[in-house]
Amino acid sequence: MQDHSFYEGLKKESLICAQCGYCRVECPVYKQIGWESSSPRAKMLLAGKIADGNQINEQEALRIFQCTMCGRCKEQCSTRIDTIKVWEDLRQEIAEQGKSPGNLRILTQTIEENGNITGDEQANRELWIDALDDDKYRQRIGSRGKVLYFTGCSGALYPQVNSIPRSFVQILETAEEDYTLLGADESCCGFPLIAAGQPDLARDLMQRNLDKIKQLGVETIVTTCPSCYHSWRDTYPEFLGADLPYKIMHASQLINEYIKQDRLPLKELDEVVTYHDPCDLGRNSGVYDEPRFVIQSIPGVDFREMDRSRENAACCGGGGNLEAVDDGLVAKIAQQRLEEITGTGAKTVISSCQQCKRTLQVNARKNKIRVRVMDLTEFVLKSIKT
């Protein structure tokens, strides 16, 4: 199948939709809710309605936003509709009609006012570094460097996943990388605003981030967050109308390079693990192999693949701002993925995304499921430090 987007606008795509339902069978939202209205093909019918200039009601708007933007429907679509693009445009139309769910309006306002998703002061983006207890990390902020590590809001501001940037900078140090950090100068990458139907506000943030990078001598931008990666790699050039003068990498790719260059002293870990593909890294960006190469490079690891993996991987429930719209639904989707994870016999699930880690960890604890959830960076650091 050709993988370029055929997207021709809401009206045309809604007419092209065959209502065949191929998109529906693996949609994590439809699988939980069960009514036809929650299926992607129902969203396509609503797209037609909106494209015809109709106002939509709250119930309809909710169904549009009950979506993790996991891309499973796009992968399955029999007429090659770029459903993710459709969902983005639909969200924008709904936002313009002032019908977005209340929590998303709050999220939008928070990002607009603070430059991040939590509403923290931007200075708090540097707090995660303090626990490292070595000034060399702090000195990287604003320094010149070939590689910019773009931390992302979640990694920097959610204490629960601060261990991800902490692990990654230690890996960068071990590999003797010439890297830099933006610290408080970093703003949200814009991704949550696109999912909230606010592409113009997202564009402003993109420009703000680019302005801050200009003077740092950066050649490569690396992220631990798959959504930041996807934004920087695909959405920034699309929105700003020009290719970026930077190579964009995800942490899993850079770590894989380090391993090939023998820059990381990996030691044996006697663990049974599985890997959960984050939707924005796997299906939506096509990065499947590198995280697996990295895990399998660690001596002693017993790697078990889940039945649904790579392009068929099920979503953890944490994407598309769904948490802000319907956290009960997130929990149900996560529960299903956790059952698949434990079904492999793995004691540890590794992902490459702070949102997947948060979602799976919170729900594993809530449901007393005995599985350790680790980010790839944490797992690699553990092997280095063993």
Added chain:
Amino acid sequence: MTQKYQRLMEEFQDQVTRDDFERSFYTRDLASVPPIMTRLMFQTKPDLVVSPLNEECIEETMRLAIEERLAVIPRAGATTAYMNTVPADGGILIDLNRLRGVLDIDKENLLAEAWSGTPWYEVEQTLQKNGFSLCTYPSSAVAATVGGWFNTEGYGIGSMQYGCFHDQVEAAQIYLPQGKWIDARQEGSYPLSWFMGKEGTLGIVSRVRFRIRHLPEAEYHAALAIDSFTQLVSIINRLAGQAPGAYNVQFSDSDCFSMQADLGYEVPLHDRHLVCITYQGSAEEIKAAKKNVQQLAADTGAEMMPEQVGQEVWDDRLYALKIKRGGPTLLAGEVALSADKIPLFYQQVKKLNQRTAVYGHFMGPNKANILVQYYADESKNIQYLFQMAKTKRIYDAAISLGGRPYGVGIWNSVYLKRVFPEDILRQRKAIKQELDPLGIMNPGKYYSPPALLHPVLFGMGSGIANGISSLVGIGKGR
């Protein structure tokens, strides 16, 4: 709301809805029919939707329907296009998609049992994990369900070797509109043949048990380019007697590829047709098949295409709709026809004054199921009505050659009297009368056309539309 409705809703809370918003998504199927047509003739919105998670819910819903004499419309993947899954006059719609999963694999006797709402691809994945495979599946396997194919014609991928899915069914659990469960078997007081292919007009199927096979060791997809469908007939005639037998034979005409090429897809051919023959079996059998195909190509004047072409056509076998993007609407007529009539049928189809993509599967060595697809634009109302009328010419062509429409529902019920002998139609109606004396199961479908679709009126309407279309060019296709 009556007390009985209320009771059902209380007992099966999240499996029942009367919400207007929820019900509004069950008013159509694959076919885009102008509201002016449906509103005039039907009440397509169900009064209640039930999405059972278990058999108890089916039973209670059916009891309510029987007591209140309400119509019951079974709906699964809704990958059909003849309004089979849409209410003709309100009623209770039973959405079977949540009855999903493989229940049993009997490895010794090569049988599997699945909930009726399980999509075929999911059954196949589960079987493959255990070293088994389906004998046949529809080319809509991503979304079509076990119960859906049981209730429709049952031919598809693999039918060249294994025939109809209905022949592979060993048993089915069905709730009858008389108010009881039955375990239908090939033989017995409720033979499976009464129910299979009857489009949900005789009961709700909850579980189906069917034959499976060991996962083949190897497979091979041969792609042969041909210049005419007479060559296709020669190929299929030669294949009929050969060992090893072909698992699947499908064909696409040159317009299938030109439509794809227009959309920017890479295509293997531009001005010829393609036959793809799939063999599945032991490594030895595949070796023999490869040799046979070489000879077959030489004997019939077909050109062997690189192996990769066969593989790509096979990989695309569930994606016939990918050309729809060029429409945006894709109208279609699907027929069953004996193999030797394909060339004549093709000639007639190509006189439609419309580019048509013709694509088919063999249902066995001498019968094919042919899908004729053409572009239209439903956003242009009047023109669209004229374009729709052309499907009648496709069916007329097939019927004149001894073929018939594939599937009935509402829209094709107008052809029943032309394609089935009177005694068969009478027999079907008698079984319906016996099993569903209240006439509540999927009413308005399968047995006879609704009054406004009377065959004479329909024939006149379509004829006039086609006449005007060829005279003044309205609805003239691309």
